[in-house]
Amino acid sequence: MSNLPSSANVRTAFITGATGQDGSYLADQLAGQGWSVHALVRTAPAKGTVVGDRAFSLHLGDLSDHNNLKRVLQTIQPDVVFNLAGSSSVAESWEDPAATISVNATSVAALMESTWKLQQDAGKEIRFVQASSAEIFGSSTDVPQNELSRICPVSPYGASKALAHHLVGVYRRRGMFVSSAILYNHESPRRPAKFVTRKITSQVARIALGHLETLDLGNLDATRDWGWAPDYVDSLVRMATYKDPDDFVIATGISHTVRDFVRRAFESAGISHWEKHVRVDPRFIRPIDASEMRGDASKAQRLLDWKPTVDFGEMVSQMVQNDLVVEAKRLETPHTSSRGGK
Ligand code: GDP
Numbered sequence: 001m002s003n004l005p006s007s008a009n010v011r012t013a014f015i016t017g018a019t020g021q022d023g024s025y026l027a028d029q030l031a032g033q034g035w036s037v038h039a040l041v042r043t044a045p046a047k048g049t050v051v052g053d054r055a056f057s058l059h060l061g062d063l064s065d066h067n068n069l070k071r072v073l074q075t076i077q078p079d080v081v082f083n084l085a086g087s088s089s090v091a092e093s094w095e096d097p098a099a100t101i102s103v104n105a106t107s108v109a110a111l112m113e114s115t116w117k118l119q120q121d122a123g124k125e126i127r128f129v130q131a132s133s134a135e136i137f138g139s140s141t142d143v144p145q146n147e148l149s150r151i152c153p154v155s156p157y158g159a160s161k162a163l164a165h166h167l168v169g170v171y172r173r174r175g176m177f178v179s180s181a182i183l184y185n186h187e188s189p190r191r192p193a194k195f196v197t198r199k200i201t202s203q204v205a206r207i208a209l210g211h212l213e214t215l216d217l218g219n220l221d222a223t224r225d226w227g228w229a230p231d232y233v234d235s236l237v238r239m240a241t242y243k244d245p246d247d248f249v250i251a252t253g254i255s256h257t258v259r260d261f262v263r264r265a266f267e268s269a270g271i272s273h274w275e276k277h278v279r280v281d282p283r284f285i286r287p288i289d290a291s292e293m294r295g296d297a298s299k300a301q302r303l304l305d306w307k308p309t310v311d312f313g314e315m316v317s318q319m320v321q322n323d324l325v326v327e328a329k330r331l332e333t334p335h336t337s338s339r340g341g342k
Contacts, residue, residue, distance in 0.1 A: 014078035016040045017085030021190040025233040038076045066110040080127045080240045093157035104160035128178040134293045136162040144296040147247045154288045179239040184251035184295045188229035189322035205323035208269040218284030220259040223292040227252045228310035238304040251295025268320035
């Protein structure tokens with residue numbers, strides 16, 4: 001199905017944000033499919049981190065250093081740029097809105113402009129896939145939301161992603177192959193604990209192991225459409241190799257409350273009566289929170305032949321089982337700091 005021009009069938013990808021959950025799965029998938037994978041990393045990763053494998057070429061640099069980004073692009077001469085870097089936490093965006101806008105929007109403008117210039121100089125198409133977010137639809141009254149839903153973010157994070165999403169539209173109209181992946185929440189054992197899912201699964205594991213009494217959370221009624229991260233990363237590759245650039249909602253179409261997630265996680269760890277282990281802590285309640293996010297991915301299903309492969313129950317169970325092992329190991333090692341969560 002690929003229409004991507006490439007010599008000798010080896011395609012070259014440049015991934016920003018390669019040490020994050022999505023970037024690491026993407027690097028794995030592309031390398032497994034024979035791509036030459038180049039990754040932007042802020043610091044040389046320690047041995048044993050997910051990205052650091054011989055199959056990937058690492059380039060040191062920060063998204064905010066636009067001249068360096070330009071040089072890295074010129075060195076790599078990629079066929080596709082996957083822009084996954086940036087600040088990915090809504091909670092953190094309330095702590096530093098300006099930094100969030102700078103990394104999630106200003107840097108996207110710089111990276112797209114450099115890619116466009118390189119494409120002009122090199123005389124070959126360079127595709128660009130931007131990781132956007134459901135948060136651009138924060139207060140949309142459409143449920144489920146689709147590519148045509150009103151863009152109305154309710155957090156600095158959502159606003160930064162909305163600006164980047166609009167820039168994608170601008171460069172597409174200018175003639176560049178640039179797609180926007182409007183990703184709904186997507187989780188895995190590689191999700192950091194600042195996100196509610198991993199916070200829940202790691203702390204439920206600690207409770208199951210007898211090392212924690214209570215799980216402190218914010219809004220239990222928030223309703224999210226949670227999918228399996230490797231599925232979402234696969235959609236990015238499909239977008240990169242599809243014949244046309246476009247906007248695509250990537251979601252399961254099924255939403256659950258945070259409370260549902262908590263209940264399932266305790267069940268997976270073999271604990272009944274979960275209520276006695278959960279406390280609502282106002283510190284974790286946000287100034288404004290989208291109440292229900294649920295996406296309609298029928299366009300991606302139709303055009304990209306994409307669909308989710310792991311359902312909610314299986315996802316929660318895999319994350320809990322993973323954390324039971326991780327936490328048991330961590331508790332065996334003295335002096336390790338406890339895993340936090342926002
Ligand atoms: P987000 O949807 O990108 O903000 O992803 P998160 O995983 O950070 O949050 C998902 C939902 O869980 C949001 O509606 C939060 O308000 C809600 N939530 C409830 N308690 C917590 C908590 O303790 N930590 C976080 N991060 N979110 C929480």
